[in-house]
Amino acid sequence: MASRLRKAPEPAGRYADPMGAATSQRRERWAAAADRLGSYALLEIGDASFVCKAADCAAHCCKVFSVSLGEAEVGRLASATGWPPARFLESEDGRPLALPLAQPYLLKRRGRGCGLLGDDLLCGVYDGRPDACRLYPHFVLLLSREGGPVQPDAESLASALAAAATGDAHEPAAVLVRHLACPGFTGPPLDEAAWLALLRETARLQYGESLAAMRPPATP
Numbered sequence: 001m002a003s004r005l006r007k008a009p010e011p012a013g014r015y016a017d018p019m020g021a022a023t024s025q026r027r028e029r030w031a032a033a034a035d036r037l038g039s040y041a042l043l044e045i046g047d048a049s050f051v052c053k054a055a056d057c058a059a060h061c062c063k064v065f066s067v068s069l070g071e072a073e074v075g076r077l078a079s080a081t082g083w084p085p086a087r088f089l090e091s092e093d094g095r096p097l098a099l100p101l102a103q104p105y106l107l108k109r110r111g112r113g114c115g116l117l118g119d120d121l122l123c124g125v126y127d128g129r130p131d132a133c134r135l136y137p138h139f140v141l142l143l144s145r146e147g148g149p150v151q152p153d154a155e156s157l158a159s160a161l162a163a164a165a166t167g168d169a170h171e172p173a174a175v176l177v178r179h180l181a182c183p184g185f186t187g188p189p190l191d192e193a194a195w196l197a198l199l200r201e202t203a204r205l206q207y208g209e210s211l212a213a214m215r216p217p218a219t220p
Helices: 021-036 071-081 131-135 154-166 192-207
Strands: 040-042 138-143 173-179
Touching: 021 040, 021 138, 021 154, 021 173, 131 192, 138 154, 138 192, 154 173, 154 192, 173 192
Parallel strands: none
Antiparallel strands: 040 173, 138 173
């Protein structure tokens, strides 16, 4: 079905065949990994895209998870809302609590959900939302031949993303997955351009600018 999404041949050096080497490799790797990652499903070219269904679900991402933030995210939220950080972060005596972590702050919760949710279960500060909220419900995994997750460095992640863009197999393989608890995958099918953009943006949010933006070494 995915191949019918293409309207014209791709230029040389671009993704030429969504059912080619890269797609086959991703499916093989996911088949080996799926039993260990039962909360997720492979997301491929031609699959339904994500549309938030807050009115039709329990808003899983906004009710179950505690969201950690770094300094840049706190600044973005403060700028978007005009609020002091203590208003949207877990705080004590008017001061945000800072944990000994890379992302030391926690988004304030209210009752059983995020403190920034509106009565309609939609985000009240959508433009300033944290990276974790922008990331969910997508994730990028690098999988070995045995289907085991590989922790990437900047070079291996950049090379894997570049191979995905050209439709080439790569070791380890970059795999885009979705969280099965989210019911929002009912949107239009992902074409090649949309899938690649989603893969890159998910990698950037998940692994950070410095890893996902690094270019692989040039090949002669």
